[in-house]
Amino acid sequence: MxxxxxxxxxxxxxxxxxxxxxxxxxxxxxxxxxxxxxxxxxxxxxxxxxxxxxxxxxxxxxxxxxxxxxxxxxxxxxxxxxxxxxxxxxxxxxxxxxxxxxxxxxNLSPVNEVGGEPPHSALGWAIDQSFGSFDALITKMNAEGAGLQGSGWVWLALDKELKKVVVETTANQDPLVTKGASLVPLLGIDVWEHAYYLQYKNVRPDYLKNIWKVINWKYACQEYEKESA
CATH class of the missing domain: 1.10.287.990 (Fe,Mn superoxide dismutase (SOD) domain)
Known part of the structure; x- marks a missing residue:
């Protein structure tokens, strides 16, 4: 229910x-x-x-x-x-x-619109505070996504209880809330094979590397600012 x-x-x-x-x-x-x-x-x-x-x-x-x-x-x-x-x-x-x-x-957007543009303002600062840098976040999410056994998702989330951004993974189609009631999804990457296999075959890391070119950070920033207010 x-x-x-x-x-x-x-x-x-x-x-x-x-x-x-x-x-x-x-x-x-x-x-x-x-x-x-x-x-x-x-x-x-x-x-x-x-x-x-x-x-x-x-x-x-x-x-x-x-x-x-x-x-x-x-x-x-x-x-x-x-x-x-x-x-x-x-x-x-x-x-x-x-x-x-x-x-x-x-979470996705064409490159000629806002896809791939890194986050600024409040979310960019929060990422630096939690992970050290934007590049470090990408490295962590790529590693978590590539290492996830079977099917699932890798998430950048706001933990409203800890008041910080965190990386989480969920199995199959479990929504992020199953990992904690205080977690709010900002960015989710689908690592089910149907999300990439026709193009990247079994090389999930290549898919994870390239998807950052079309990530809609504007949406993630808006969600962060709304939920952290």
Whole structure:
């Protein structure tokens, strides 16, 4: 149930999702539009990867998440506690897939717009304080992302309790909040194979090296300033 409430929060799921109310007032979700064309991130990320990633993978998480919510709604209505418990894993996986990807699309931007421009102001200072330098942050995130076994995500987050920025990883489609309630995602990099394999094959470090060319630090700075205010 916690993830259902989480995914409904615009601050985590991004500004692209739409809320639809059914006959029973059940909340469902639809695929957010990308703020750029599929080919706009080339050569760092190919248009083919972006289209498949968005239209197929993200859409699948949303479709399955909506089904999970329907089943959960029915189980609650019946008072079937066993069914509610069984659905939690699927809800976390598919709901997390929607939440994570909605953040990810906003974390990217074409090079000729703001992609790749390093952070300034408050977030830039916070990165220097936590990691020593911007380059040190990139080195750490690349190492964490390359070393993550299997599928998952590497995050730059604001820890509101510690009042500092930190690097975290999550497995599969676990949203960052599963690592701590005080963590707010600023930047997430998808290290599932579907995010890079068609272009980079099994060389995940090359994907991690090149994705920084299209990172939208403007978005990350805005999120940091909003959440740290």
């Amino acid at each position: 916690a993830l259902r409430a989480l995914a409904a929060r615009k601050s985590l799921a991004g500004s692209g999702f739409q809320r639809i109310l059914g006959a029973r007032g059940l909340q469902t979700f639809s695929l957010p539009d990308l703020p750029y064309d599929y080919g706009a991130l080339e050569p760092a990320i190919s248009g083919e990867i972006m289209q498949l990633h968005h239209q197929k993978h993200h859409q699948a998480y949303i479709t399955n998440y909506n089904k999970d919510l329907e089943q959960l709604d029915a189980a609650i209505a019946k008072g079937d506690a066993s069914a509610v418990v069984k659905l939690q894993s699927a809800i976390k996986f598919n709901g997390g897939g929607h939440v994570n990807h909605s953040i990810f699309w906003n």
